[in-house]
Amino acid sequence: MAVAVYPVVADADDGWARSTGDGFANTYNYMGWNAADEDANCMWLRFQAIAAAQGATWEDAFIACGLRTSDHAAYAPVWRTFMNVNIYGVDEDDSAAPGNNAAWDTDHGIHTTATVPMRYFLSNDSGCCMDWGFITPDISSIPDELTGRGGWVTGYDMGFHLDPSTDIGVSSYADFCDYATSSTRCPTLALVPNGEIWARPVGMVMRFVNAQYTKFVDMPYPPDMRIGETVFAAITTDANLTATWPTGWTELFDTASSTTVSLSGAWYKVTGAEGPTFRITLSDGAAYVDSMCVRIMRAADPSVTPPESSTATGASTTPDPPSVSPAGGSKKYLALAIEANDSTGSTPTAFPYTFGCMSERVASAASGLAFCWGFVESDAVNPGTFTITSDEWVAATVVFHPAASTAEGAIATVGGVWGMAG
Numbered sequence: 073m074a075v076a077v078y079p080v081v082a083d084a085d086d087g088w089a090r091s092t093g094d095g096f097a098n099t100y101n102y103m104g105w106n107a108a109d110e111d112a113n114c115m116w117l118r119f120q121a122i123a124a125a126q127g128a129t130w131e132d133a134f135i136a137c138g139l140r141t142s143d144h145a146a147y148a149p150v151w152r153t154f155m156n157v158n159i160y161g162v163d164e165d166d167s168a169a170p171g172n173n174a175a176w177d178t179d180h181g182i183h184t185t186a187t188v189p190m191r192y193f194l195s196n197d198s199g200c201c202m203d204w205g206f207i208t209p210d211i212s213s214i215p216d217e218l219t220g221r222g223g224w225v226t227g228y229d230m231g232f233h234l235d236p237s238t239d240i241g242v243s244s245y246a247d248f249c250d251y252a253t254s255s256t257r258c259p260t261l262a263l264v265p266n267g268e269i270w271a272r273p274v275g276m277v278m279r280f281v282n283a284q285y286t287k288f289v290d291m292p293y294p295p296d297m298r299i300g301e302t303v304f305a306a307i308t309t310d311a312n313l314t315a316t317w318p319t320g321w322t323e324l325f326d327t328a329s330s331t332t333v334s335l336s337g338a339w340y341k342v343t344g345a346e347g348p349t350f351r352i353t354l355s356d357g358a359a360y361v362d363s364m365c366v367r368i369m370r371a372a373d374p375s376v377t378p379p380e381s382s383t384a385t386g387a388s389t390t391p392d393p394p395s396v397s398p399a400g401g402s403k404k405y406l407a408l409a410i411e412a413n414d415s416t417g418s419t420p421t422a423f424p425y426t427f428g429c430m431s432e433r434v435a436s437a438a439s440g441l442a443f444c445w446g447f448v449e450s451d452a453v454n455p456g457t458f459t460i461t462s463d464e465w466v467a468a469t470v471v472f473h474p475a476a477s478t479a480e481g482a483i484a485t486v487g488g489v490w491g492m493a494g
Contacts, residue, residue, distance in 0.1 A: 074265075074447075074449075075262055075263065075264050075265070075268075075270065075447050076122075076123060076124075076262065076263040076265075077260060077261075077262050077426055078119040078120070078121075078122060078260065078261040078262075078263075079119075079258060079259070079260040079261075079426075080117060080118070080119065080258045080259050080260070081120055082120075082169075083098070083099055084098045084099065084169050084171070085098075085117065085118040085119075085120065085169050086098070086115075086116070086117050086118070086258065086259055087099075087115075087116060087170075088113045088114060088115050088116065089113070089114055089116060089170070089173050089176040089177075089180075090113055090114070090173070091114060091180075091235075095113065095173070096170075096172055096173040096176060098169065098170070098171070113236075114176075114180075114233060114234065114235045114236065115233070115234040115235075116169075116170065116176060116179070116231065116232070116233050116234075117135065117231070117232045117233075117234070117259050117261075118167055118168075118169045118229055118230070118231045118232075119229060119230050119231075119232075119261040120229045121227050121228075121229065122215075122219075122226075122227070122228060122229065122230050122263075123226060123227065124215070124219050124224075124226060124263070125219070125226050126219060126220075126221075126222075126224045126225065126226075127219060127220060127224075128216075128219045129212070129216045129219070129220075129266055130212040130215060130216065130263045130264055130265065130266060131212065131264045131265060131266045131267060131268055131269065131478065132210050132212055132262075132264035132270070132272075132370075132478075133210065133211050133212040133214070133215050133261070133262065133263050133264065134207055134208045134209070134210065134211060134261075134262055134272070134274070135159075135207075135208045135211065135232065135234075135259055135260065135261050135262075136205070136206070136207045136208070136259070136260050136262070136427050136428070137205050137206055137258065137259040137260070138205040138258075138428070138429055138430050155191070155192045155236050156189060156190075156191055156192075156236070156237045157189070157190045157191070157192050157234055157235065157236055157237065158187050158188070158189055158190075158234075158235050158237050159187060159188045159189070159190060159208060159211055159214065159232065159233070159234050160183040160184055160186075160187050160214070160232065160233045160234075160235070161183070161184035161186065161214040161215070161217060161218050161230065161231065161232055161233075162179045162182060162183070162184075162230075162231030162232065162233065163182045163183060163184045163185075163217070163218070163221075164179075164182060164221075164231070165221055165223035165224055165225070165228055166225070166228040166229055167179075167228075167229045167230055167231030168229070168231075169231070179231060179233070180233065183233065184214055184217045184218065185217060186213035186214045186216070186217045187214075188208065188209055188210070188211045188213065188214065189237075190206070190208055190209060190234075190275075191275075191295055191296055192206060192276065205276070205277060205430060206275065206276050206277075207272070207273050207274050207275060207276075207277070207427075208274075209274060209275070212263075212264075214232070215230060215263060218230055230261070232261075260426065260427065262427075268404060269370055269404065269474045269475055269476075269477070269478060270370065270404050270406060270447050270474055271302075271368055271369065271370045271371035271372070271405075271406040271472040271473070271474050271475065272368070272369060272370065272406055272445075272447075273366045273367065273368060273369075273406075273427075273428075273445060274367050274368070274369040275294050275295060275296055275366075275367050276294055276295065276366075277294075277364055277365075277366045277428070277430060277443070278291070278292050278293075278294050278364065278365045278366065279362070279363065279364050279365075287353070287354050288351055288352065288353045288354060289307065289351070289352045289354075289361055289363055290349040290350070290351050291305060291307075291349055291350055291351075291352060291363055291365050292348060292349050292365065293346055293347075293348065293349065293350065293365065294365060294366060294367045296367075296483055297342045297346070297367055297483070297484045298342060298367075298369070298480050298481040298482065298483055298484060299342050299343065299344045299481035299482050299483075299484050300341065300342060300373065300480075300481040301341075301342045301367055301368065301369060301371070301480075301481065302339055302340070302341060302342075302367075302368040302371045302374045302379070302472065303339065303340045303341075303342060303365060303366070303367055303368065304337065304338075304339050304340075304365070304366055304368055304379070304408065304470065304472075305321075305337065305338055305339075305340070305350075305352075305363065305364065305365040305366075306335065306336065306337040306338075306363060306364055306410055306441070306443075306468070307335075307336050307337075307352050307361060307362070307363035308333060308334065308335045308336075308361065308362050308363070308412035308439045308440075308441045308466070309333070309334050309354060309360065309361050309439060310332065310333060310360045310414065310439040311331065311332070311333075311334065312328040312330070312331040312332070312334055313328075313334055313354045313355045314326050314334070314336070314354070314355040315334075315336035315352050315353070315354055315355075316352070316353040316354075316355075317336075317338045317352060318350050318351055318352070320340055320341075320343070321338045321339070321340045321350070322338055322339055322340070322374075322378065323336065323337070323338045324337045324338055324339060324379065324380075324381040324468075324470065325337050325381055325382075325383045325468055327383040327385060327466050327468070328385070328466065329385035329386065329387070329414075329464045329465055329466045330385075330387075330464050332414040332439075332464045333412050333413060333414045333439045333464050333465065333466055334412075334439075334466065335383070335410065335412040335441075335466040335467075335468060336352075337381065337410065337468055337470060339374055339378065339379055341373070341374050341375055342481070342484050343484075344482070344484040346484060360439065362412075362439065362440065362441040363441070364441060364443055368406065368472055369480070370474065370475045370478060371406065371472040371473065371474065371475055372472070372473035372474060372475050372476070373475075377399075377400075377473045379470055379471060379472045379473070380396055380398050380399065380470075380471045381396065381468055381469060381470045381471065382394045382395070382396045382468070382469050383466060383467065383468045383469075384466075384467050384468075385464075385465065385466050385467075386464075386465055386467075387462070387463065387464045387465070388462055388465070389459060389460055389461065389462045390457040390458065390459060390460075391411040391413065391420075391457060391458045391460060391465040391466075391467040392456075392457045392458075392467055393409040393410065393411070393424065393455045393456075393457075393458075393467040393468055393469040394454075394467070394469055395452050395453065395454035395469070396452070396453045396454075396469050396471045397451060397452045397453075398451075398453065398471050398473065400473065401451045402449060402450055402451040403449070403473060403474060404447065404449050404474045405447070405448045405449070405450075405453055405471050405472065405473065405474070406445060406446075406447065406448075406471070406472040406474075407425065407445060407446050407447070407448045407453045407455055407469060407470070407471055407472075408443065408444075408445045408468075408469070408470040408471075408472075409423070409424045409425055409443070409444050409445065409446075409455040409456075409458070409467070409468075409469060410441070410442070410443050410467065410468040410469075410470065411441075411442040411443075411458045411460070411465060411466075411467045411468075412439050412440065412441050412442075412465065412466045412467075413439060413440050413460055413463045413464065413465040413466075414439055414463045414464040414465070418440070418460050418461035418463075419440055419442065419460070420442045420458040420459055420460050421459045421460070422457075422458060422459035423442070423444040423458060424444060424446075424455035424456035424457060424458060425444040425445050425446030425455060425456075426444075426446055427444060427445050427446060428443050428444035428445045429444045430442065430443050430444070440460075442458060448471075453469060453471050454469075455469055
């Protein structure tokens with residue numbers, strides 16, 4: 073069976089509401105969490121026509137959502153602040169999207185018993201760590217409970233609430249894409265059939281950008297890493313510079329297209345002895361940088377079966393991550409497609425995979441970085457192309473092998489999360 077994917081398909085199927093009843097939106101071009109006080113914005117989502125029989129259960133389930141803008145709208149976000157979020161289902165057989173605050177409040181009173189916590193890290197500023205949206209932990213206990221209802225019928229809709237549970241005491245807003253903003257970056261529910269193990273990103277896709285010339289980057293580790301997990305990171309510069317990765321990191325590629333854009337990527341196995349950041353050093357010269365870092369859950373032990381990759385370069389409107397034929401033949405692979413282009417290019421208008429679809433350019437004169445991912449069961453992984461304005465580009469395909477089991481290590485204890493450059 074394939075992983076079932078359910079994106080939001082209507083503008084009225086996602087939005088936010090305030091717990092005090094003085095705010096509701098289902099047609100805005102953004103949604104998110106406001107953790108300024110007890111009058112918090114709570115996100116709600118509805119996914120339509122779930123093709124699951126009564127009593128169906130899943131090995132894994134998650135919701136992925138992209139960030140609308142890199143500055144979290146105009147709400148003066150706070151750096152280095154964790155917000156706890158609780159994820160619930162709306163405990164009814166066929167969830168209807170709320171049309172006003174009163175309807176949302178009624179739904180809020182019928183949450184599932186199953187709930188899953190998630191930590192979200194609020195951070196923002198050019199030259200500091202930011203994020204590219206979120207991918208929830210395993211929330212399969214919630215759809216399990218919904219399809220376990222006696223009245224559940226194949227094709228019913230599922231509703232979810234994502235509520236901030238922490239008052240951080242300051243005005244800060246996490247601003248995510250809804251359907252009106254982007255049908256490719258809006259919330260998407262994925263259901264993984266029982267017995268299938270797929271590696272996937274989890275948590276936040278951390279970013280570090282710097283709009284000044286820099287010779288190194290102290291990239292933040294993602295929050296809530298687990299010992300034994302794989303972490304992947306990539307960095308692009310607007311010059312033909314090479315990257316040196318710190319001890320413990322294994323470089324997969326370091327490729328340049330002409331002298332205008334370079335892309336380097338590496339993986340790391342979490343040990344539990346990490347600090348808050350790791351330093352990527354650039355060769356002589358200085359450049360604008362854009363970088364990303366993400367946890368990969370349920371991947372094979374990278375010290376035994378490391379991720380595999382390939383890169384390509386070109387000058388066109390279609391950056392093309394090349395095909396990879398992983399060792400071991402056909403398996404359930406996680407495929408990352410990454411693209412970096414020079415300063416005259418654009419952020420992509422089309423992506424090769426469903427999930428992620430995230431992109432950023434730190435400055436008009438800087439290179440851009442884009443990232444998306446998908447599930448592939450084949451002996452050859454060939455993502456397809458991005459679409460940009462014609463420019464020099466570097467593209468990479470990175471393939472992660474699945475773990476043998478769903479067992480997870482303990483959460484690694486690290487210090488605060490921040491970013492620096494110099």
